[in-house]
Amino acid sequence: MAAMEGVTMAGAQDQPPKVVERLNPAVQQQLNLDSVKTRAISLFKAISRILEEFDVIARTNAVPKWQYVLGQFSMVNLELYNIVEDIKNVSKAFVVHPKNVNAENATILPVMLSSKLLPEIEVEDNVKREQLLHGMQILPVAAQIEKLKTRIDMIGAACESAEKIIADARKAYFGTRQGPTLLPTVDKVQAAKIQEQENLLRSAVNHGEGLRMPGDQRQVTSSLPMHLVDVLATNDTTQTFPDSSGMYQKGTPPLLTTAGNNSQGSLLQVSGAQFGRAAASPSGATGSTSFDNTTASPLQYANSPRSGANIMNMPSPQQQQPQQLQQHQQQQRQKMMQQQLLNQQQLRGSSMPSLGQMQGQHHVQFSQPLSAQQLQGRQLASSAMHMGQNQLNQGNQLNRQLNQFSSPANSAIFNAAQTTPASQMIPNMSAMMPSQSILPRMQFGISGGNRTLPAPSLSDQMYNMGAANAGGMMPIQQQQQQQQQQQQGAFGNMSQNTPQNIQSNMLPMQNTSQNHPNFQQQRQQNQQ
């Protein structure tokens, strides 16, 4: 230890020729060199002993007891660690390395001894110093030191608070897993209120509870929003909910299909326009005449419903002419509406519930191209549907007939229809006849002898408008309710169904025959 030799203490003064170098006793005590030496020697002995043991094991090829070996190793390791801690204190003061300059360290010694940093390290150092002392270099050094200290303190505080939060979270996490929950709970009163509101909301959305308005409030009193203005026409007559369908009867613009389906498209448009006109004057007589004016084209179809209507008019001597006109106009309009609706493309194949029963019976007929008869049938069916609902105020014979059209399962309608009054429905019924051979049967059976058929009602253009899109309409099945008169002849060559022409129409009607297979089917079925 060169340092030891270099330190000459007062203890060596009394022997000037022989300098005994001893350490300062204070330093000596502090460093406790004797004990370190003892410990180092004992550690050396322990390690050598262990090495001998390993040697023996290796020579005898025995399996060492690893636990024992590891224990020894850890003991030795700990002892070494303690010694090194103590020696560190000594080394700083007294140890120099390398001791001599020789070949191997001659080149590197100048670098090791220089106090100037390597260039790259120096640049990095400068950059970091700049960052740290940004804005502070002008201040005196003491101030800089102060600022840096405060900065360090703040960082320390932030770290401590972060650690605290993490510890709390950890506690909470472990707490929830193992013990009672530490999560916040909603207090009971509030929870009950929320539960109640929630039930209200869910039932409103899913079932409509709380959103239904009583009937008297269902009037459209205020102005309709934009998207409903042209959908629901307002009307000066009653617009109560049961008449909601009636609402649009009167004022809505005609609903026209793409008229490319058949030649009746133009007729559709024409009638539609007239319907609009009719809406303007609901009770005017102009409606009927205008409707009549457009009946030119039906003649091109055999078995047009007009002829059928005329035929029905024939055997009913109790026609009430004045009533017929008014009812006829109304019904025509309604039917026009319905027909137009039904003739839209959307109806094709639609699964309307009211048609469900009929569909079951005449399923095969949907796919077939429409003939005039089918068109009639469909229109009649659809108008039957519609009328069944919205013409209650006009008398319910329509409903009765509707019932008869549909399958036997529809007894509810039938029962409702049974109670209906007057003859006003009959003209509509005739309009609903799917096959003209059955028409008279329907008429008489349903009306029960009340056979007043305003003939003009049969001349509805609506039937002629039958665009091919009344896809969901089945030819109506009719049930024999009462005495029926069968007229087997088809109504071919029917001219316009004006009341005046009834007589003349009868004869040709008798001669023609229905040869459409579907109607034959119907007839057969109906005759069962």
Next chain:
Amino acid sequence: MECVVQGIIETKHVEALEILLQGLCGVHRESLRVHELCLKSVPNLGLVSSEIRLLCDLEQPEPTWTVRHVGGALRGAGADQISVLVRNMMESKVSKNALRLFYALGYKLDHELLRVGFTFQFHRGAQITVTVSSVNKMLKLHSTDEAVPVTPGIQLVEVTAPASSENYTEVVAAMSSFCEYLAPLLHLSKPGVSTGVVPTAAAAAASLMSDGGGTAL
């Protein structure tokens, strides 16, 4: 067929939910304003009365109409085990004449409501749509401008995804895993089952609404 779950959230947390959804879905919100008319057929027009919903989307410059029929849900032990309702549903766009058509067919207006809110549509295992809306009722018939909320303090959250009978299990799984991400704010359940609010909603909303919360030096 569709898979659907519903939940409720307090109106004060809706903004936080929007932030969360924005982060989860990666798409922007779309505003929603739909006038829903529920039409029922009278019983004597069919064996059972049926219900049709007409939805008018008022958000577009030109209102578009959709008709929707909700059918029965899957039943059985398997259906009870999944937390999502799988039900038949048919939907189609229609013209504005649909309302008149259904009136003509014999349907009657049963009730109507107005939904106002926003919706997120994205793909995450399945095409999922999340709708957060306040359900409003109209005091006067069809008066959508004067609609008041049915429950002012609570809004409805609905998560739906279309499915078919072959793939509904995957769709259910995708929806369930997505709904777990919303757990801090709300619970979602089948439409008939009520859930209540989640106790951590306030804390979760606060953390979503704050601007990160880092300690400043």
